[in-house]
Amino acid sequence: MSLPAMPSIPNVSVEIRDLHKSFRGEEVLKGINCKIDPGGIFVIMGPSGSGKSVLLKHIIGLLQPDRGEILIQGQSIDSPDIRDIFRMAMVFQSAALLTSLTVAENVGLFLSEHRLAPPDQIARVVAEKLAAVGLEGLEDRMPNELSGGMQKRVAIARALVGDPQLILFDEPTGELDPLMAVAVGEEILKLKNRSQATSIVVTHDRNLAFGIADRMAMIKAGRILFIGLPDELKDNPDPVIQEFLHAELPPLNHNPSRL
Amino acid sequence: MYQNIGEILILFWRTLATLPLAWRQRAKILDQIFEIGNGSLLMVCILSLFIGGVLALQTGPMLVNHGLNYVLGGMVGLSFCRELAPVLMAILIAGRSGSAMSAEIGSMQVYEEIDALRTMNIDPVSYLVLPRLLAIAVALPTLVLFAIPVGWLGGAVVCATNRHIAVSFDVFFQNLREEVELQDILNGLFKSFVFALAIGVISCHQGLITRGGPRGIGRSVTKAVVNSIVLILILDYFVTRLLIWVQQ
Numbered sequence: 360m361s362l363p364a365m366p367s368i369p370n371v372s373v374e375i376r377d378l379h380k381s382f383r384g385e386e387v388l389k390g391i392n393c394k395i396d397p398g399g400i401f402v403i404m405g406p407s408g409s410g411k412s413v414l415l416k417h418i419i420g421l422l423q424p425d426r427g428e429i430l431i432q433g434q435s436i437d438s439p440d441i442r443d444i445f446r447m448a449m450v451f452q453s454a455a456l457l458t459s460l461t462v463a464e465n466v467g468l469f470l471s472e473h474r475l476a477p478p479d480q481i482a483r484v485v486a487e488k489l490a491a492v493g494l495e496g497l498e499d500r501m502p503n504e505l506s507g508g509m510q511k512r513v514a515i516a517r518a519l520v521g522d523p524q525l526i527l528f529d530e531p532t533g534e535l536d537p538l539m540a541v542a543v544g545e546e547i548l549k550l551k552n553r554s555q556a557t558s559i560v561v562t563h564d565r566n567l568a569f570g571i572a573d574r575m576a577m578i579k580a581g582r583i584l585f586i587g588l589p590d591e592l593k594d595n596p597d598p599v600i601q602e603f604l605h606a607e608l609p610p611l612n613h614n615p616s617r618l
Numbered sequence: 619m620y621q622n623i624g625e626i627l628i629l630f631w632r633t634l635a636t637l638p639l640a641w642r643q644r645a646k647i648l649d650q651i652f653e654i655g656n657g658s659l660l661m662v663c664i665l666s667l668f669i670g671g672v673l674a675l676q677t678g679p680m681l682v683n684h685g686l687n688y689v690l691g692g693m694v695g696l697s698f699c700r701e702l703a704p705v706l707m708a709i710l711i712a713g714r715s716g717s718a719m720s721a722e723i724g725s726m727q728v729y730e731e732i733d734a735l736r737t738m739n740i741d742p743v744s745y746l747v748l749p750r751l752l753a754i755a756v757a758l759p760t761l762v763l764f765a766i767p768v769g770w771l772g773g774a775v776v777c778a779t780n781r782h783i784a785v786s787f788d789v790f791f792q793n794l795r796e797e798v799e800l801q802d803i804l805n806g807l808f809k810s811f812v813f814a815l816a817i818g819v820i821s822c823h824q825g826l827i828t829r830g831g832p833r834g835i836g837r838s839v840t841k842a843v844v845n846s847i848v849l850i851l852i853l854d855y856f857v858t859r860l861l862i863w864v865q866q
Binding site for chain 2 (some may be wrong): 453468473474517566
C-alpha cells in the first residue's frame with residue numbers, strides 16, 4: 360500500500376453517473392447524476408431517508424452501486440489503486456472515533472498506520488490539527504470523555520491530517536445544539552479557506568446548508584430535484600423544494616383549556 | 619451457512635496474506651496476547667486442577683477395583699494432554715476471548731469505526747483481525763502448556779488423598795512418565811493451535827458482519843461462541859484422526 364507524499368493537485372472533481380442502489384428490494388437511489396467541480400463546498404440537502412448518506416458512502420467507496428459509477432477526477436472509485444492516487448476523508452455523522460484510542464491516536468492514525476512520519480512529527484501534526492479545530496491540549500483524552508461537538512471536531516481534525524483532496528461530511532451538525540452547530544459550520548468554512556479541498560456536505564440543516572454552500576443539490580426519495588447555486592434553490596418554484604425549505608412548526612396554542 | 623463458511627475461509631486467507639504486516643502490528647499483538655493469556659491464566663489453572671481431579675475421581679476407584687491402580691498416572695496424563703486440555707481450554711477461550719473479539723469488532727462495525735478505517739485506507743483485516751488471530755494462536759497453546767501440568771497435579775492430588783484410590787504421588791507420576799511422551803504434549807499443543815485459529819477467525823468474522831445495533835452485537839457474540847465450540851468439537855475428531863495417521 361503506497362501513498363503519495365503530498366497530493367499533486369489540491370482538489371478533485373466528482374462525477375456521479377446513473378447511480379442506482381437498492382436494499383432488500385427497496386430502491387434507495389434511483390439514477391443519480393451529478394457533477395461536482397473541484398474545490399469549494401457542495402451541499403447535498405434533503406429530508407431524512409432521501410438517500411443522502413447512502414450517496415455519500417458510494418462516493419467514498421464504502422458501498423457498491425447496483426448500477427452506475429462514480430468518477431473521482433475521471434477515475435472510477437472502484438479502481439484498485441484509487442486511494443493510493445487521491446486522498447479522501449470522511450467525517451461521519453456519529454464522528455466514528457475509535458473509542459479504544461486517545462484523541463491524539465485517533466487524529467494521527469492515518470499517519471502512524473501508513474508510516475508517513477516519525478512519532479515526534481506525528482505528535483506535532485496532531486497538535487497542529489487539534490489547535491486548528493480549537494481543541495488544543497486534549498491529546499490524551501479518550502473520545503467518550505468529550506461532548507458530541509468536540510468529538511465531531513476531533514473527527515474533522517482526523518480528516519484533515521492526511522491533507523485530503525476530497526472531504527465528505529455526513530450530517531456534520533446532526534445531534535448538536537445550535538451553538539455547536541454554528542461552530543462546526545464555521546470549521547467547515549475555515550477548512551475551505553485553509554485547504555482547497557473539494558468538500559461535499561450532506562445535511563438536512565437548512566441554516567448550515569445556506570451558510571456554507573457554494574453549490575447545492577436537493578435530493579428526495581433517491582432522485583435529484585435540483586442542482587445549482589443556493590439563491591437559485593431558494594427561488595426554485597418546485598413545490599416539493601419550497602415545502603422543504605419553508606417547513607415550520609405552527610405556533611403552539613398555549614390555551615390551557617385545550618390541554 | 620455455506621456463504622458464511624466461504625466468507626470465513628476468505629477472511630482466513632486474507633489474514634494470512636497480511637502476515638508480512640505482523641511486525642508493524644506487534645504492539646497490538648502483544649496487548650492481545652496479554653489480554654487473552656494473562657487474563658485467562660488463573661481461570662485455566664483452576665479449571666485444569668479440578669478437571670484433572672474429577673478425571674481421577676471418576677476412573678480411579680474402578681481401576682483400583684480391577685487392580686490397575688498403577689495405570690492411573692498414564693491414563694490421566696495422556697487423556698489430559700492429548701484431549702481434555704486442548705479441547706476444554708479452547709472452549710473456555712472461545713467463551714472468554716472469542717466473545718470479546720466479536721463484541722469489540724461488532725461494536726466497531728455498528729458504530730462506523732470500521733468504515734472510518736476504510737476511509738483512511740486502513741485495511742480492517744490487517745488492523746483488527748491479524749493481531750487477534752496471531753495473539754490467540756500464541757496464547758491458547760501457551761495456556762494449554764500451563765493447563766497440562768496443573769491438570770496432572772489435580773489428578774495426582776485426588777489419587778493420593780482419596781481413600782478409595784490411594785495411589786501415591788510417586789506411583790502416579792512414575793506411570794505418567796512411562797506413558798506420556800513429548801509427542802503427546804506436542805499433539806495437544808498442535809490441536810490447541812488449530813482450535814485457536816478457528817476461534818479467532820470465526821469470532822472476527824462474526825464481528826465484521828454484525829448489523830443492527832446492540833441487539834446485533836449480542837447476536838454476533840452468541841453466534842461466535844456457539845459456532846466456535848461446534849467447530850472445535852468437529853475439528854477435534856479430524857485433527858485426532860490426522861495425528862493418528864501421521865504417527866502410524
